[in-house]
Amino acid sequence: MKTNTLIAIVLIAIGILALAYQGITYTTQEKVVDLGPIQMTAEKQKTFPLPPVVGIATLVGGIVLLVLGKKNG
Template identity: 50%
Template structure:
């Protein structure tokens, strides 16, 4: 349980620092025989700060619960 708590805390901190996930896709615009053109599109998935705080709190709770079991 402690490992899961640490993982949640780390993920929560990362979510607070970066604030979202960004990825790039490639889309073909023109494909006429030997002539090809691609367009790069950048997409952003925002992560609310509350999600990071909840992950940190959940990780801390798991670490406390995991510590009491021994």
């Protein structure tokens, strides 16, 4: 398999995932109370939003790369 074809398939997969999830959620631990030996932490979920334009651009880029790879190969 050519490198361009592999990259195109990966871009298409990432584009589909970006459109499906529309954001990356991750969990962080933050200190709530810090009084000497007593420490309390809380887990907070944060979301890094991915606009649909990112997913569409990645998907289209992968398709274009795949089509151009087939024409040249």
